[in-house]
Structure formats: C-alpha cells, structure tokens
Amino acid sequence: MIAHTESFEIITRGKGTYEITDVVQRIVRSTGVKNGLATVFIQHTSASLIIFENADPTARTDLEEYFERLVPENTNYFVHTAEGADDSTSHIRMVLTRTSESVPVAHGRLQLGTWQGIFVFEHRRSSHRRRIVVSVLGTKE
Amino acid sequence: MIAHTESFEIITRGKGTYEITDVVQRIVRSTGVKNGLATVFIQHTSASLIIFENADPTARTDLEEYFERLVPENTNYFVHTAEGADDSTSHIRMVLTRTSESVPVAHGRLQLGTWQGIFVFEHRRSSHRRRIVVSVLGTKE
C-alpha cells in the first residue's frame, strides 16, 4: 500500500482553462502505484478544477463565455468586491465547479476517457501562482 | 489493504437520469472491503454523475427541466455545435455536475443516506453507451 502526497505549481495568465493532465499522470507513474486512486486538489478559492473535453478548443471557449454570463462581474448586489469585480465571481465560479477531482488508476495509468483532460479553471483576471496537491493511494500490483 | 478497479457500461436512451446505485454496491460487496472509500467515475464529457434523491421521481423531473433552462440549447453565442445543439450544452451541464462521486464504505456497505442514489446524468438527446469505472480502496476489517 502506497500513500503518496506531492504538490506542484502553475502560473496562470488570466481567466481561462489550463491543462495539467500530463503533470498528474507523471506523478502517478513515479509512485509505482498500479491500482488505486489519484485525487487532485487545488489550494485556492478563486480558481478551481474541472475534467473537460480536451480535443476541440471551442468547447472551452463556450464554457468560459458561459461562466462569464452565469456569474457576471457587473452583479449589482455583490458586496465582497474589495479585490475588484472578479472577487465574488471567482469564489462562486469555484463553488460551481470543483476544488478536487478524483480519477481511478489501473495498470499504472489514470483511467480517463478518450476526450477527458484535467484542467485548472482560473477565475481571476490577473496572473496567479496556483498550488495543486496530488494524492495517490493504491497498491503496486 | 485492497485496491480494486472495475468498470461497467450502461446504455442511456436520451437525456435524463439513470440510477446505478445497485451496480456500485454489488462491486463494493464483491471486493470484501469492510471499511474504505468507493469512487465512481464516468469516462465521458457529455454525461455526468450525481448523487440525488431517489424516492420521488418528480424531484428528477424538476432537475432535468431546470438544466434545460440553465444551459439552453438555443444559446446563440455557442460555437462548439459540430455535433448539434446538444454539444456544448452537454459539456457545460457536465461541468456543473460531477465526473466522479466518492462514498465512504463501512460494514461493507456504501454509506449513503436514506434518500440518496447514484445516477448517471445523460446530457445527449440520442442513445449512448457510457463506461463507468469504480475504484474501491480499503481494508477487510
């Protein structure tokens, strides 16, 4: 039984989605776990994680535009705006997506479907350093 | 310590919710795990998983109607529509729900509440074959 915890950082450059599948897969491989579970966790409340289609980038264009309208920056009743118009919107967009994503591991590989990738969803306008923790639990057989 | 990974398929028949609680419980029981965690994962980006009330079906009627309106097919700014009006809507409805659900296991059973069931939420109009992976981690005591 292996219980491995490791973290890494990425730099985001404003709102949008940033794929991290390869980094997570490399961490899983380095543990030697063949069967188990990988859990990816982001240590922030204004960015989140999603598993999303990673083939056609227009799917992400529509997603990002949809979230701009679902939680608009010009919402007049928001009071938590000390850090700007993208303050409360960031927290709410995070709540509507995920802080963690869990993916089963078999044969030493993340059991993602053909079109699935793991993405950081940045909700802030400006560049941010985001820390992601990966937990890998499982066995070497 | 047991780390078991197993998958199964279901055929969906258009948009809606399809309960899979019994299949997941059977897989948990077959592993012999008494204490641990079961994680259910769907390998698709146009269908998702939810844990939802499984007693009164009208709760699901309202949910499905709500999602039709929250992410409408006639959204005029969507560009990712190669596979039809239910293309981008499916991905976005998936992001607003889950790709995986995790449920603690005790006494060899999923620790679901009285009214909780695990469902596949199909976001496509047409019938699809959907693959679900179940990871069971835990001990035999």
Place this chain on the structure above:
Amino acid sequence: MIAHTESFEIITRGKGTYEITDVVQRIVRSTGVKNGLATVFIQHTSASLIIFENADPTARTDLEEYFERLVPENTNYFVHTAEGADDSTSHIRMVLTRTSESVPVAHGRLQLGTWQGIFVFEHRRSSHRRRIVVSVLGTKE
C-alpha cells in the same frame, strides 16, 4: 494502512453555510494517518458540502444571495413542492455543489490552502440535523 470511517452530526438553523473544518481535522488527527486522503460526505439531498473562503464572511453572503437567485423558490414549473417552496430548490442547489469533498492529508494535516474551509451548505429554511461521514485512508508514515 489505515481505513477509518466515522460520522458526526450538526444542527443547522436555516439556510446558510456552517464551517466544519475543525471537526474534520480532529478526526484526521485521531486516526494517526500522516499521509493519505480525507473524504467528507453528507448523507442528505437537501444540504451539501463546499470548500470555500473562510476569512471574510461577505464572500459567503454573496454566495448565498447568488444561489437564492440562481435557483429561485418562486420557479413556476417546479412540481416537486410537497414539502414547500424550498423542496426542489434544495435538491437542485445540492446538485450544483457537492455531496462529498476530498482533501489530501500530509504530515497528519488536511492540505487546505490558507483561505479554505469546509462548510455544510444548508438549503432548507428550517432547522435540520445533518449527518456527515468522514473517511480517512492512508499510512502512519
């Protein structure tokens, strides 16, 4: 390898967010697990879990107001209203947030970021007793 499952209850006093980070951290510490994964699960379909900013309470004010408007009680097409105007809204708000949250454990501590807390999000107007199950998986080194 430890696989520990434990539950506790909280009493909610109407709609809102209730922090449970300390209770979860205490359970993790009591297991002696140094590296692994903690999964928090709520056994209800009209309350949910979120990881959210726990510093400035106005962030939660905006979140709660946003959900009142995203899934309004006066939605005229809802049919699942046997228990009142907050019946279907509770289930849908639950689906848009989480039934479980998973947090990696390292050095015996939940790997939450500086501003992250774990909250029960109560969607019902009246007071409720809510049961939360915590699964801790991992190793003592």
